[in-house]
Amino acid sequence: MSTPSVLALRQVTKSFGPVEVLHGVTLDLRAGEVLALIGENGAGKSTTMKILAGIEAPSGGRILLDGEEVSFGSLHDGEEAGVVMIHQEFNLAEQLTVEQNIFLGRELRKGLLLDKARMRRLTREYLARIDCQIDPDTLVSKLSNSDKQMVEIAKALSRDARVLIMDEPTAVLTGSETRILFEQVRALKASGTAILFTSHKLGEVAEIADTVTVLRDGTLVHDGPARDITEDQMATAMVGRDVSDLFPDKPEAAPGREVLLRVEGLSVPGRASDISFELHRGEILGIAGLIGSGRTEAMEGLCGLRPATSTRIEIGGTPVSISRPGDALAHGLCYLTEDRKLRGLLLDKGMRENLTLQALHKYGRVLIDFAAEERALDQAIDEFDIRAGARTMRVGNLSGGNQQKLLLAKVMQSEPMILIVDEPTRGIDIGTKQQIYAFLRKLAEDGHGIVVISSEMQEVIGLSDRVMVMRSGRLAKVLTGDQITEDIIVRHAMGVGTGSTERVA
C-alpha cells in the first residue's frame, strides 16, 4: 500500500439532474496493480470509470493524477494523461484494418502522406508485446471478440497507457479467451500499468485482482486487498439492501392453483437452451439473472418474436404451437419489451396510434374506427394515470414513466391472460414504479399469470411469488418463499457456491 497512486478519486460525487448517483467515492489506482470494481447494475461502476477516464466530469470531489489535482475536461485530456478506457462495446471501426484502427485519429505522417511503414512496424511491435498473432492488415470485422479485445489493448499501448480501464472485458469472451486476456493483463501489470476492470464474474475477480472495490447504490462499501475477501463476501457486499414498502403485499401461497402456462424444453439458438417452467394462475413469477443470461431471448422466443424450439408448450392445459407473435397473442400470451424506445413505442407517433397498434383489429375490420380509438385512449389515460401535456403530443416527448405506462396500456389492449414484462420499470421514477407494481399485482389477483424479468434485485424480490434464476442461457434454479433473497439469487446468477456447475472451457 506504500506505492503512490497514479490516478485517484477523492470524495467524488456525480449527479444527473437532481439525482446523485455517486456519493463521495474514493479510490486509488496504483502502477502495477489490478483493481476490480464490482457492484450490481446501476451501482455506479460505469459512471466511476467514465470519471476516471475523463469522459464525464465529476459534480464534486477531486481527481488526482500522480498526486496532483487535475480536471479532466474531455477524453482527449484523459488520453493525453495516459488514461485509456476500453468500452464494453468495442470502439473499433469494423471496416478498417487492425493497423488503421490502432492509429485511427492519430495517424503518423511523413510530410503530407501517411508513414505506413512506421505504423506497420509499430503495430507489429505492440501486437508482439501482448503476444498477439494477428496480421495488421486483417479487417477488424473478421476478428473474433477476444482478438478485438487484444486490438483494443494494443491501441491502448500505442497511446502509452499508464492507466487502463476496462468495462467488463470478459463479458463477451469465452473461457479460453479470458485466459489469454488475463495473461496479457498480467504482462501489462508487470510492466507497470495501473489497471481497473469490472466484471460480474466473481471467480475472475478473485483470480486476477489485487484490490477489490465494491460499489452499492453509488456508495463505496468495500475496498481492500483481494486476498482478504472471499467470493461469498463479495456477493454479500454487493447486495443486502432493505426491500421497502414499494411493493404490494404478496398473497399467501395458495397451493394447487391451476397451471396457466407450462413450458418444456424451450431453446433459443445461441441464447437459451432447455428451459422448462410452469406459471400458475394468480402468480407473479420473477426471472433473475445477469444481463446476457438469456432471460429476454428465452421469453421473446416463447412469444414467437424470435426463432425458438420447444418440446411442449401448454396454455391453460391445452398444447399450443407458437411461431409468430400473432400465435402468442391469440392464446392470450403477451410480451412487454424491455426497450420501450426502440421496440415498444413509435416515438414519432401520437398516443392513439401507439395504444391501438398491437390490437388494431379490435378497432374495425377494414376501416379503423377513430372514435373507438379515442375512447380507448381516454380509458387508458384514466386507468394508467398517463400524464401527457397534450393528447396529440409525440410519444417521444413523454417522460419515461408515462411512456412505460402507455406501453403497458398498449399491451393490455390485447387482453392477455399471461403477461410477460421485461424490465418494467427501467429508468423510471419511484412513484411510477409503485403504480406499475400495484398494477401487476392486481392483474395477478384478478387471475392472470405474470412473468417479471428484471435486473433489479429489489424488484424481483419485492414482486415475485417465485423466482427463476437464469445463468448462461440455462435455468439455474427456481426459488420460492424464504429462499428469495438477494444473496441466494446473486449466488445462483453468478454460479458462486452452488457446486461446480460453471463450465470450464
Place this chain on the structure above:
Amino acid sequence: MMTTETAATKPRKALPSMSVLGPVIALLVLILVGTALNSNFLSAANITNVLARSAFIGIIAVGMTFVITAGGLDLSVGSMAAFIAGLMILVMNAALPVLGVGIPIILLGMVVALVAGIAAGLLNGFLITTLGIEAFIVTLGSMGIYRSLVTWLADGGTLSLDFGLRTFYRPVYFGGLFGISWPIIIFALTVIVGEVLMSRARFGRHCAAIGSNENVAHYSNVNVNRTRLLTYAMLGMLVGVATIMYVPRLGSASASTGVLWELEAIAAVIIGGTILKGGFGRVWGTVIGVLILSMIDNILNLTDLVSPYLNGAIQGVIIILAVILQREAKAKG
C-alpha cells in the same frame, strides 16, 4: 369495455402545420401564376390535358407513397412500365391473328399488364423482404434489367401495336365518361382508394408503423415482411394500370418509354409531404405533388417567360424546398 366518458375535449390545432399547408399553397400559387400568364390556363381543354398527363405518374406515385411510407423505395417503376408496355404490345400483336380486333384482345392485354406488374412488384418485394437486400440495390438492379429487356424485345428500336388494334384501343386514353377522360377517372379512383387505405385502414397504419420503426412494428404483432411485400406488389399492379392507359396514347414502346418516371413519382411523393425515410405518408399530398410537377411543365410550355428546358431545374428547386419544409415541421413538432 369502453368507458362512458366522452372524448369531446379534443384540442384542435388552430392552423395546420407548414408541412400540410406548404404543398397546398404552392399549388394555389402555381394556379394563380398560370392563370395570370395565360388566359387558356384554366380552360377545360388545358385542365384535362394537365390531369390526363399527370395520371400515369400519379397512379404510380400513389403506389410509391405506400412503399416509401413503409420505409422502402422503388427505382424500377419507369423501366417496369416500359417493359410491361413492350410485353403487352408483343402479346397483343401475337394474339391478333387468333382473337382479331375486339374487346377480348384488349382485355388480354390488360390482364397481361396487371399480372406482369404484380409479378414484378412481388419479385422486388421478395428480394427486399425475404432475402433482406437493400431496397435501393434491388430496385436499381431491376431498373436496369427491365430497361434492358424492353430494349432487347424491341431490338433497339420501337415496338408498335398493330395499327388496327391501336385505333380500337385509342378510346382508353382519349375517350371517357361524361366528358372526363378515362385516365383522369382511373387516377381519381386510385387516389380515393389509396387515401382511404392509407389514412383509415389497418394496412396504412401498419405501413406507417413499419416505416417509423420496424422493430416496434414487429413487437406489436405487425407482419412486417408481408406488409412490405404487399406495398411493392400494389405498386407493381399500379404500374400495370398506368401502362394500360399509356399504351393506347402512343401505341408503342421503346427504350425511352417511362424514362425518369421513377424519379418523378418519388419527387411527387416527397413534395406531397410523405417522409422519404418512411413512417408517415399521405396520398392526397402525393396528388398535389404530381399536380405541382405537371403544372410547372404546363406553365413553361404555355408561356415563353422561362425556357421549357429549365423545367427540370425548377422541379429540382421545388423538391429541395419541400424537404426543407418537412425538416422544419419536424423540428418544431
